[in-house]
Amino acid sequence: MDAGGEHAIGMLLSLFNNICRANNEVRNGIWIREGNRGVELQGKTVGIIGYGNMGSAFAKRLQGFGVAVLAYDKYKKAFSDEYTKEASLAEIFQEADVLSIHVPLTDETHYMINGSFLGKFRKNIYVINTARGKVVKTNDLVECMKKGKILGACLDVLEYEALSFEGLDKDKLPEPFQYLIESDKVVLSLLFSSRFMPSKHK
Numbered sequence: 001m002d003a004g005g006e007h008a009i010g011m012l013l014s015l016f017n018n019i020c021r022a023n024n025e026v027r028n029g030i031w032i033r034e035g036n037r038g039v040e041l042q043g044k045t046v047g048i049i050g051y052g053n054m055g056s057a058f059a060k061r062l063q064g065f066g067v068a069v070l071a072y073d074k075y076k077k078a079f080s081d082e083y084t085k086e087a088s089l090a091e092i093f094q095e096a097d098v099l100s101i102h103v104p105l106t107d108e109t110h111y112m113i114n115g116s117f118l119g120k121f122r123k124n125i126y127v128i129n130t131a132r133g134k135v136v137k138t139n140d141l142v143e144c145m146k147k148g149k150i151l152g153a154c155l156d157v158l159e160y161e162a163l164s165f166e167g168l169d170k171d172k173l174p175e176p177f178q179y180l181i182e183s184d185k186v187v188l189s190l191l192f193s194s195r196f197m198p199s200k201h202k
Helices: 002-016 019-027 053-061 089-095 138-147 175-182 192-196
Strands: 045-049 068-072 098-101 125-129 150-155 186-188
Touching: 002 053, 002 125, 002 150, 002 186, 045 053, 045 089, 053 068, 068 089, 138 150, 138 175, 175 186
Parallel strands: 045 068, 045 098, 098 125, 125 150, 150 186
Antiparallel strands: none
């Protein structure tokens, strides 16, 4: 779980500081300093949904970054600690700059993060999903990104977990996924989610 928390931090910092884009540009002899200036994590409020092992590991790793951490867990009470403050969904909708999802996939959480849910946030936000792909409705996430409601996303899991992307023509992949892989506002890793995907390498 510690590795998962660190991975989420790594993706978030990469997104905020345009590291993937800058890396590709510099490797191709392109130097765009001002255009790649990042966003500071300090001063932001991070909302965590699901405060189990992964959610709490992520909260611990956020210490030292100067952020406020709010966490909501439907099945836990009185879990505020030195790393996070227990909050209602309403408080997260009101305060969060970053939403990080750490819930299992159940009938209740399937497509929990959809257009209606994301539209309740007062601010335009960043989304991190290291939970399960089908917790987030990809099409709605993409539509919210196009409208500017979602400023960026870090996705270690995808709705299309049952597919193997190895050797596939990019143009044959689902349209929302094509948008994600072409956007420099998205960090994709599929590192921890690989256990859910079929592989010919065993």
